Amino acid sequence: MDKEIYRAFLDDLTRILYVAAGFLLILSLVIRIINAVKVASIKDYKGKYDYLRTRENKMVWYSLLAFSIAVFLILNTFEKETVLISEWWFVIRMFIALCIATLIGYVGYLILKFYNPGRIQKKLDKWRYMPRISSAGNEMKLLSEAEEDVYLDEGMQAEENIFSVDYDVWVDEKTKEIKIEKYHGYLEVLKCGTCTFQTLKLREEEIIKPATETEDGELLKHYECTYCHSKRTTKHKIGKLLKSEKDFKLPIDYILKGERKVKSIMVEIISSKGERSEFYFQNKEDAARFLAEFEYDKSPVEE
Numbered sequence: 001m002d003k004e005i006y007r008a009f010l011d012d013l014t015r016i017l018y019v020a021a022g023f024l025l026i027l028s029l030v031i032r033i034i035n036a037v038k039v040a041s042i043k044d045y046k047g048k049y050d051y052l053r054t055r056e057n058k059m060v061w062y063s064l065l066a067f068s069i070a071v072f073l074i075l076n077t078f079e080k081e082t083v084l085i086s087e088w089w090f091v092i093r094m095f096i097a098l099c100i101a102t103l104i105g106y107v108g109y110l111i112l113k114f115y116n117p118g119r120i121q122k123k124l125d126k127w128r129y130m131p132r133i134s135s136a137g138n139e140m141k142l143l144s145e146a147e148e149d150v151y152l153d154e155g156m157q158a159e160e161n162i163f164s165v166d167y168d169v170w171v172d173e174k175t176k177e178i179k180i181e182k183y184h185g186y187l188e189v190l191k192c193g194t195c196t197f198q199t200l201k202l203r204e205e206e207i208i209k210p211a212t213e214t215e216d217g218e219l220l221k222h223y224e225c226t227y228c229h230s231k232r233t234t235k236h237k238i239g240k241l242l243k244s245e246k247d248f249k250l251p252i253d254y255i256l257k258g259e260r261k262v263k264s265i266m267v268e269i270i271s272s273k274g275e276r277s278e279f280y281f282q283n284k285e286d287a288a289r290f291l292a293e294f295e296y297d298k299s300p301v302e303e
C-alpha cells in the first residue's frame with residue numbers, strides 16, 4: 001500500500017476512534033448517573049429494593065461494557081509511528097488491544113458475579129428494614145413472623161409456610177395502618193395456576209421411561225398446591241446415560257429444595273479390586289434409590 005494513503009487512513013481512523021471512545025466513556029458514565037438518579041428518585045423503600053434487586057447489576061455491567069470497548073478503541077490509537085512501518089503492526093496492535101479490553105471486561109464480570117451480590121445484599125437489607133412512614137407521618141413497626149400472621153390471609157400464610165414468599169408487615173401503632181410488602185422467599189416454589197399463590201410444590205417424580213445409553217427417558221413431575229390442593233403434572237426429558245461418569249456433570253446452579261446449602265451428594269463405591277467409582281446426586285432420595293438399584297456389573301465401565 002502507498003505510504004501516504006496508509007498514513008492518511010491511520011490519521012482518519014485515529015480521529016474516528018477518539019470520537020467513538022469519547023462517546024462510549026460518556027455513555028458509561030451516563031449509565032452510572034442514570035442508575036444513581038433512578039435509585040434516588042424512587043421514594044418508596046420497597047420500590048428502591050425492587051429496582052436494586054432487578055436492575056442494579058445489569059446497569060453496572062452495561063456501563064463496564066461501554067468502558068471496555070472505549071479502552072479497546074483508545075488502545076488502537078497508540079504507537080502510530082510503529083504502525084506506520086508495516087500493516088502487520090496494525091493487526092498486532094488490534095490484537096493486543098482486544099486482549100487488554102477483554103481482560104478488563106472479564107475481571108469486571110468476575111467482580112459483578114462474585115463480589116457485587118454481597119454489596120447489593122447489604123443495600124437491599126438496608127432498604128428492606130428501614131422503618132416505613134405511615135400516611136399519618138408516624139414511624140411504622142415491623143412485625144415478627146409470629147405477630148404478622150393475623151394480618152396475612154390464608155393463601156399468604158401458605159406461601160410463607162413453604163418459604164416461597166416472605167411477607168413483611170408494617171404497622172402504625174397509633175393509627176393501626178398496615179403496609180404489607182412481598183419479598184422472594186428462601187425456596188423456589190412455583191406459582192399455582194388455580195389460586196395464583198406461590199404454593200405449588202413438587203410431590204412426586206415418576207420415571208415412565210428410563211433413559212438408556214442410546215435413548216432419552218421420560219419423567220413425570222407431579223405437583224400439588226399446598227393451599228387449594230389443585231394438581232398439575234409436567235413431562236420432562238431424562239438425558240441419555242453416559243458411558244463414563246467423567247462426563248457426568250451436575251447443573252451448576254441447581255439448588256436443592258429445602259437443602260440450599262447442599263450442592264450434591266457423592267456416593268463412592270470401591271470394588272474388591274480397589275477400583276473406585278464416584279456417583280453424584282442432587283438429593284438423598286435419588287442417592288438412596290441408586291444404592292437400592294446398584295449392582296456392580298451394571299455400573300458404567302471407565303475407559
Ligand SMILES: [Zn+2]
Pocket residue numbers: 192193194195196197199225226227228229230
Ligand atoms: Zn393453588
